[in-house]
Amino acid sequence: MEYNYSERMANLNGAATREILKLLTRPEIISFAGGFPATQCLPQKEVQQIAYELLAEGRATDALQYGTTEGFVPLRNQLIEYVKDTGIYNVELDQTLVLSGGQQGIDLMSKIFINPGDVVLVENPTYLTALQIFQSYQAKIVGVNSGKDGLDIEDLENKIIQYKPKMLYVVPTFSNPTGKVYSVANRKQIVSLTAKYNVMVLEDDPYSKLRFEGEPVPALKSFDTEGNVVYVTSFSKVLAPGLRVAVAIGSKEVIRKLTIGKQGVDVSTSNLSQLIVCEYLKRGYLFPNIEKSLPIYRERKNAMIDAINKYMPEEYKYVNAEGGLFIWGEFDAPINTVTLAVEAIKHDVAYIQGQVFYHDGGGLNTMRLNFSNATPERIDLGVHRLGDMFKAEIAKIK
């Protein structure tokens, strides 16, 4: 059978990260590749208890039935409270849409705004799967220059004028892959510039609660007065990715369109998952669990930084993130991290080659390391192996 796939799938391969993750079934491999929360941070007992009670208390009809596409109202009310923490106030119920994971927000925003050939602006590098989603809607992806405080505002304005983009996609707090946090001033400039030129902004925020150091920064959405920012935050990294619950906050009109878009995808987010998250929030479990998780992540991040300082060649320059799940770095030498990712697996270590986060194929000398899912001892061992491999490569070049 010759399969005649749609044009939108023509240039799409499986996400490189997912392909690498498939190679990682051997237990001896130390993986710095994924973006998984630490297993011990998943609140198994609490979720088990809540699920048991929900089903035992005769609430199975809520939990096991179809739900409305917008989401379970008591959960949406909880979420209105939850986002106040990021400076987002005065949200009304019909400005919220419960999503089946944050990634669904990227897909639905593309579905309602992007025609083939429309331009989406992104930071370069940015979240790999977002790039794939934009490609699947046949968007033209254009990178905006950035520095350590966020997007280069002059470049953003030039690109807006030149390309008339439909949307800007950003992960402004502990970005995946770079771990960067945009400054408050940068956030305000992004919001006012995009509002001035009528550009939608998708603010993707799965990581801001995973802060081990420094002061929290308000969401871009908190500066939005024109309704051009849609804020998406997910419970994947702070509660459990298996529940697949996230929320989009936007203007009533955009949320309505997103809701229509979602109707045809999954009818609604799993009611059982929504009720579990709702109850979890209501019982006040979330913040204590995050408080319990942060020292584990901090310890692992510090173990990775120590190991990098000990074992990696001096040509490797990294970003010491104040939160999130990743250490991003690049080699000040012509090191090809794409070919070496395969070599690393032979040494029983996995990382993600940074190139996959560049829409233009750049970043051959970059690498993303995840620290959340390995113990400090295994982090030390894994980085030691990587350090030996990269030092040997650099010796060959010299």
Ligand SMILES: Cc1ncc(COP(=O)(O)O)c(C=O)c1O
């Ligand atoms: C920047 C970013 N956005 C979205 C997601 C998807 O998260 P979810 O599990 O909520 O779909 C991830 C997951 O790694 C991510 O890093």
